Amino acid sequence: xxxxxxxxxxxxxxxxxxVEAPLIAKARKPxxxxxxxxxxKGERIPLTIAGADIKKGTITMIVQKMGVSSKKLCALEVGDxxxxxxxxxxxxxxxxxxxxxxxxxxxxxxxxxxxIVEGYKKAGxxxxxxxxxxxxxxxxxxxxxxxxxxxxxxxxxxxxxxNKGLITEGMEEVIQREKINECITIGPAIMMKFCSLLTxxxxxxxxxxxxxxMVDGTGMCGxxxxxxxxxxxxxxxxxxxxDAHKIDFDEMMSRLGGYKSExxxxxxxxxx
Amino acid sequence: xxxxxSLEDILDFAINEEQMAADFYTxxxxxxxxxxxxxxxxxxxLEEIGHRAKLESIKNGKEYKVSxxxxxxxxxxxxxxxxxxxxxxxxxxxxxxxxxxxxxAAFKLYNDLAAAASDEVSRDxxxxxxxxxxxxxxxxxxxxxxxxxxxx
Amino acid sequence: xxxxxxYIKNERKKEWRVELQKKTKAKDRMAIERVEMSEQDPNERxxxxxxxxxxxxxxxxxxKEAMRCMDCVNPTxxxxxxxxxxxxxxxxxxxxxxxxxxxxxxxxxxxxPAVCGRVCPQEVxxxxxxxxxxxxxQPSVAIGHLERFAADWERESxxxxxxxxxxxxxxxxxxxxxxxSGLSFAGDMAKLGYxxxxxxxxxxxxxxxxxxIPEFRLPNAVVDVEIDNLRxxxxxxxxNFIVGQTASLEDLKEDGYKxxxxxxxxxxxxxxxxxxxxxxxxxxxxEYLTRVNLMGADAEDSDTPVLRGKNVVVVGGGNTAMDSxxxxxxxGAENAMIVYRRSEEEMPAxxxxxxxxxxxxVEFLTLTNPIEYIADENGRVKQVKxxxxxxxxxxxxxxxxxxxxxxxxYTIDATVVVVAVGVSPNPLIPxxxxxxxxxxxxxxxxxxxxxxxxxxxxxxxxxxVRGGATVILAMGDGRKxxxxxxxxxxxxxxxxxxxx
Numbered sequence: 001x002x003x004x005x006x007x008x009x010x011x012x013x014x015x016x017x018x019v020e021a022p023l024i025a026k027a028r029k030p031x032x033x034x035x036x037x038x039x040x041k042g043e044r045i046p047l048t049i050a051g052a053d054i055k056k057g058t059i060t061m062i063v064q065k066m067g068v069s070s071k072k073l074c075a076l077e078v079g080d081x082x083x084x085x086x087x088x089x090x091x092x093x094x095x096x097x098x099x100x101x102x103x104x105x106x107x108x109x110x111x112x113x114x115x116i117v118e119g120y121k122k123a124g125x126x127x128x129x130x131x132x133x134x135x136x137x138x139x140x141x142x143x144x145x146x147x148x149x150x151x152x153x154x155x156x157x158x159x160x161x162x163n164k165g166l167i168t169e170g171m172e173e174v175i176q177r178e179k180i181n182e183c184i185t186i187g188p189a190i191m192m193k194f195c196s197l198l199t200x201x202x203x204x205x206x207x208x209x210x211x212x213x214m215v216d217g218t219g220m221c222g223x224x225x226x227x228x229x230x231x232x233x234x235x236x237x238x239x240x241x242x243d244a245h246k247i248d249f250d251e252m253m254s255r256l257g258g259y260k261s262e263x264x265x266x267x268x269x270x271x272x
Numbered sequence: 273x274x275x276x277x278s279l280e281d282i283l284d285f286a287i288n289e290e291q292m293a294a295d296f297y298t299x300x301x302x303x304x305x306x307x308x309x310x311x312x313x314x315x316x317x318l319e320e321i322g323h324r325a326k327l328e329s330i331k332n333g334k335e336y337k338v339s340x341x342x343x344x345x346x347x348x349x350x351x352x353x354x355x356x357x358x359x360x361x362x363x364x365x366x367x368x369x370x371x372x373x374x375x376x377a378a379f380k381l382y383n384d385l386a387a388a389a390s391d392e393v394s395r396d397x398x399x400x401x402x403x404x405x406x407x408x409x410x411x412x413x414x415x416x417x418x419x420x421x422x423x424x
Numbered sequence: 425x426x427x428x429x430x431y432i433k434n435e436r437k438k439e440w441r442v443e444l445q446k447k448t449k450a451k452d453r454m455a456i457e458r459v460e461m462s463e464q465d466p467n468e469r470x471x472x473x474x475x476x477x478x479x480x481x482x483x484x485x486x487x488k489e490a491m492r493c494m495d496c497v498n499p500t501x502x503x504x505x506x507x508x509x510x511x512x513x514x515x516x517x518x519x520x521x522x523x524x525x526x527x528x529x530x531x532x533x534x535x536x537p538a539v540c541g542r543v544c545p546q547e548v549x550x551x552x553x554x555x556x557x558x559x560x561x562q563p564s565v566a567i568g569h570l571e572r573f574a575a576d577w578e579r580e581s582x583x584x585x586x587x588x589x590x591x592x593x594x595x596x597x598x599x600x601x602x603x604x605s606g607l608s609f610a611g612d613m614a615k616l617g618y619x620x621x622x623x624x625x626x627x628x629x630x631x632x633x634x635x636x637i638p639e640f641r642l643p644n645a646v647v648d649v650e651i652d653n654l655r656x657x658x659x660x661x662x663x664n665f666i667v668g669q670t671a672s673l674e675d676l677k678e679d680g681y682k683x684x685x686x687x688x689x690x691x692x693x694x695x696x697x698x699x700x701x702x703x704x705x706x707x708x709x710x711e712y713l714t715r716v717n718l719m720g721a722d723a724e725d726s727d728t729p730v731l732r733g734k735n736v737v738v739v740g741g742g743n744t745a746m747d748s749x750x751x752x753x754x755x756g757a758e759n760a761m762i763v764y765r766r767s768e769e770e771m772p773a774x775x776x777x778x779x780x781x782x783x784x785x786v787e788f789l790t791l792t793n794p795i796e797y798i799a800d801e802n803g804r805v806k807q808v809k810x811x812x813x814x815x816x817x818x819x820x821x822x823x824x825x826x827x828x829x830x831x832x833x834y835t836i837d838a839t840v841v842v843v844a845v846g847v848s849p850n851p852l853i854p855x856x857x858x859x860x861x862x863x864x865x866x867x868x869x870x871x872x873x874x875x876x877x878x879x880x881x882x883x884x885x886x887x888x889v890r891g892g893a894t895v896i897l898a899m900g901d902g903r904k905x906x907x908x909x910x911x912x913x914x915x916x917x918x919x920x921x922x923x924x
Contacts, residue, residue: 023670037627043719043727044627068727084627086664215719215728218625218666218852220635220691221711225702231356232695232702237851251702254803258704262729269724308864344816347828351795352697363848364864369697417825419865420694422892423742423772424765424793424845 001081005058010140013065014108015074016050022057024049024087030095030115031209031241034059034087035217038072042083045069046214046236048112049088050141062111062140067263068270089217090240093207097124099181102174102204103149104195106132106167106187110140112209113186114148121148128180129153130170132191136161167191168198180204185244189253196244208244210235213258226252276385282397283331286382287324293374294320300370305360312367323404338399343406346413348421349373368416375409432502435513436495444516445495454556458563459489466783473722473754474639477780478542481566483523486573490519493565496555501567504553506900507534507608511550515570524585527578530571531587535611535654536604536899538579538646539633541572544896545774579649586656590617595913598623598681600667600853603631604895605687605886607654608902613685614657616910621660621681625852628718629661631689633895635718636710638747640754641777644717668856673882682917683881683909686868687902690887691850695843696739700797705731705805709740709748709844716751733840735759737808739794740844741771746778748842749786760786761836765793765813765826791815791826795833797841807835849888857882867891875905876912883909 006018024034028049037044051060065071076082093116101120105113110131121127129149133139134157146152154162155170163170167187174180175198183206185195192208199206212224212235224235227248233239276282294317301313330336349372355362357370379402386398435441462479469475481489493515501511510529517526530537546568551557554564578584595618599606602624610620628634630647655661667673673684693708695701712730715721721730736752738745741764752760762781764771768790771778782788789810796809812832815824849866861869861878868884870877875885885901887893914920 023665027670039727041720041723041726043729072727084664086625086627086666086670088669089666215711215714216626216691218691219850220693221714222693222695222708223711225695227702229356229358230354231359232697251803255702255704257802258804259729259731262731266727266729270727306862308862308866312864344819344825344827346816346825350828353699363866365694365697365848367864414819414821414825420846421765422846423740423745424696 001083002085003081004076004078005056007076007078010062011137014138014140015063015065017061017063017073017076018058019061019082019085020057021059021085021087024085025052025054025057025059028052028059028088029092030119031090031093031112032088033090033112033217033240034061034085035089035214036061036069036073036082037084038069038076039083042072043069044084044215044217046089046211046217048108048209048211050111050114051144052115062108064108068266071270086217089236091238093119093184093241095119095123100126100128100179102171102180102183102199103127103129104132104167104171104183104185104187105129106191107138108140109187109191109209110145113184114141114144116184116186117145118148121150126150128174130155130167130174131162132156132167132170132187133161134158166194168194171195171198175199175202175204182206183244184209184241189249189256192244192247193249193253196247196249200245206244207241208247209241210239210247210252211256212236212240212252213256223258225255276394279394279397280331282394282401283327286401287327287331289378290320290324290327293378294318294324296374300357300362303360304362309362309364309367312364316367316371319408323408326404327401336397336400338396338403343403343410345406346410346417348413348416349376349409365416365420368412368420371412372409372416375405375412379405379409432499432510433497435510436497440520441495441513441516444519448491450494453492453494454560454562456488456492458492459485459566459569461566461569463780466780466785469640470750470753470784472640473716473751474643476643477640480576481569481573483577486518486523486570487521489566489570490515492556493519494555500553500555500558501550501565502553504550506549506896507540507903509533509550509571511567514574515565515567518570518574523574523577524581524583526574528585528587530574531585531653533903534899535608535902536633536647536650536895537571538575538650539604539642540896540899541568541570541575542642542646543637543894544568544571545894547775549896576646579646584649584653586653587611587615589615589657592619592658593617593918594619595917596621596679596681597683597685597909597913598667598676600684600686601625601631601688601886601888602629602661603687603689603886603898604633605689605898605902606631606685607651608899609685609687609885609906610659610902611654611657612903612906613909614654614659616906618910618913620658621662623665623667624661624663625666626718627663629663631687635714636744636747638713638717638751640750641747666852668852673857683883683913685902685905685909686853686877686882686884686888687886687898688850688853688888690847690892692848693843694846694848696794696845698795698797700799700805701843703797703799703805704803705733705839706797706841706843707731709738709744709842710847712748712842713744713751716755722751722755730755731840732756733838735761735836735838736840736842737761737763737794737836737838738842738844739763740846741766741773741790742844742846743773743777744847745842745844746773746781748844750781750784752840752842753784753786757840761789761838762786763789763792763794763808763810763836765791767791767815789836793826793828794841798835804839805841806837806839808838808841809833809835847887847892849891853888865891873904874908875901876908880912
């Protein structure tokens with residue numbers, strides 16, 4: 001069983017959980033994710049890994065309350081156990097020393113970006129990180145990001161912190177200022193789509209990490225199908241990272257809503 | 273459309289086509305991640321070399337004829353989406369799809385050339401070539417039918 | 425452990441068997457009609473995913489059916505059983521009323537008798553080789569029904585016997601995947617005294633028996649009892665562990681595991697690769713069945729959602745397609761349709777499953793093949809464009825292959841489409857273990873009959889070797905692998921020569 005050893009409410013909607021998972025802590029690499037299930041009637045949901053401590057045998061997950069399952073997970077307290085936790089899943093990020101890397105994270109997408117930023121820095125890159133949030137309160141992991149980045153730019157929708165504006169505005173400023181060799185973007189699908197359009201214009205190789213619907217996470221169900229360069233891929237085993245310029249984001253966003261009305265029914269049932 | 277002045281011209285063209293197909297598969301084999309798929313594409317390349325040799329022997333005087341036999345067209349490849357030949361982890365299902373589509377394209381090419389041929393002798397030559405390609409395609413279709421469409 | 429002819433002959437000469445043989449004349453045995461297993465009313469059973477279709481035999485029915493068995497000198501039925509169950513011995517035990525002993529006979533060679541009694545295609549295995557079929561051209565003894573009866577009787581009696589196990593030899597072996605093949609292997613190795621641990625990627629033990637086969641054919645509770653039985657034999661189970669991801673094979677070697685059995689199955693769904701297939705509402709049978717069978721999505725209190733629709737199309741003609749379409753019916757579909765490219769005669773599904781599906785009101789559109797999916801403005805499938813097929817002339821292999829009919833295209837309305845056209849081997853192990861020889865189909869290459877791979881300490885069986893087969897063939901592989909791994913390990917680690 002995977003015991004929760006630390007919990008922190010980042011905001012009303014976002015919770016940090018540190019969970020015992022010694023094998024995953026040891027095996028995980030930047031880019032990997034896990035599947036979590038809460039309760040005997042629980043659903044299997046994919047979650048990103050924000051970090052791991054091999055000595056303590058723990059992994060850190062940052063969870064946004066979205067549907068029934070994430071709410072149930074966030075309702076757990078220190079000492080409680082996550083019913084099932086399996087991983088690490090997916091292919092790790094391919095990290096090389098390429099020069100200057102632009103790392104762009106939005107919302108809770110900042111969480112899985114953290115190990116990638118660390119990885120790029122360790123590999124000897126200059127790392128410029130752009131973080132976006134709706135407002136100051138929803139911004140996460142700023143200090144950790146600063147520790148591993150050469151520069152951090154903060155963008156908020158309402159200007160309550162950092163610069164006011166969209167993530168792409170912060171990115172474009174950097175791109176116009178200096179040569180960027182590689183870019184990675186993790187966040188809401190719509191954000192990744194616009195990040196990708198921007199870097200395509202400047203011909204900067206860009207990876208996006210997708211958060212598709214999954215059941216097993218090992219290539220069995222095919223719920224996470226995504227079209228990349230006109231071909232069908234499975235996010236769980238072929239990804240979760242793909243060449244952003246080749247992802248069919250519109251289809252991807254449509255597929256994220258594939259169970260929308262059924263999920264709403266579950267939510268209504270949950271709140272009753 | 274390409275101009276052909278003699279049967280030898282036509283055969284040279286077809287021989288070159290087979291060689292190009294062989295080269296295509298050899299190149300695919302070289303970049304595959306897994307040994308078994310390297311072997312698969314090398315096998316396909318060998319088959320194309322075999323087709324080439326057959327045409328060469330015709331060029332050197334071996335008799336040929338357009339048979340009345342109609343080669344079945346299962347049209348399996350016709351409805352499948354194209355496979356990305358850039359990637360290095362092609363599956364066997366995809367390999368068969370590539371091959372079916374390639375043979376179909378060759379079949380269509382010779383059929384079109386036959387339709388546009390100005391004399392009967394070259395028309396027959398094109399029809400014979402088209403029939404050869406149809407046979408090659410059927411070999412891949414049957415394999416796909418037997419092994420991929422097991423439950424359909 | 426494979427039983428010699430002599431052993432079987434001697435068993436047949438035991439006093440109680442001889443007594444039974446004498447008690448009833450062959451003529452009287454032959455005069456009995458084959459039993460019919462009763463079924464739940466189709467209109468009732470489609471109301472729930474969890475009502476088992478077949479009711480099983482009563483004691484009286486079972487004893488009477490057991491009497492039909494001639495206790496042949498040369499029991500050809502056994503040749504048809506991939507796990508070599510001593511069929512006459514268990515049936516004769518039923519005839520004399522020793523149901524518990526009958527169950528023990530099953531467990532001598534089968535780790536999952538209650539499962540096999542339900543999902544084995546006996547009609548093409550043991551029953552096809554039965555004396556009645558081979559010599560009399562009459563319906564065979566209902567071996568499958570009797571197997572189910574004995575296993576169910578033991579489970580329901582609560583007196584579950586644990587098979588005898590050899591004294592522990594302390595040698596650790598790992599099983600990768602807890603499907604029928606892995607469980608069968610684990611059972612045999614535990615009997616031989618090995619320290620067996622089964623690693624499973626999902627949160628439940630049972631593999632395809634849990635995520636694939638619906639409860640109306642195979643209740644999960646039945647599977648769980650068989651798994652508990654293995655636990656009682658000392659087999660350890662670890663869930664949520666993906667060998668190759670959570671830890672590598674090398675890591676496990678460092679932990680002391682001396683040999684491995686890969687039974688990771690054919691977990692990858694095949695799609696048709698036709699235009700529009702990624703629209704919402706189009707899903708693999710794996711996803712559909714996993715949501716319902718493993719996650720219980722048919723129940724309101726489950727957190728896992730599942731798609732329901734008035735018109736549901738299931739593509740394919742195998743058992744998985746039948747399971748999917750009958751599940752759709754139970755989830756409330758008014759029109760649940762099978763769309764299959766060939767004719768009904770060629771369907772790989774068991775005749776019984778097709779029959780049950782028809783009873784339940786499933787429509788069969790045979791010689792029909794999808795060529796494109798049409799989605800609405802929200803990206804949800806609304807129609808399937810199909811094409812009529814006709815069977816061509818028999819080719820060199822004698823098979824008549826379906827050929828599209830020009831101009832026969834039309835559309836079928838459907839908001840849920842389940843693609844059940846087959847599965848491919850799970851690539852996790854082949855991709856993560858260096859030096860493992862793999863075929864172009866992605867299956868692991870093994871020495872036939874030994875099930876040993878190109879890496880001596882790695883054995884494999886079931887769908888990861890066969891590509892797509894039945895539960896019982898996968899179990900047979902597990903038994904073969906256990907027998908051969910035993911030889912390998914005893915010679916290597918226990919300095920014992922093993923007579924084969």
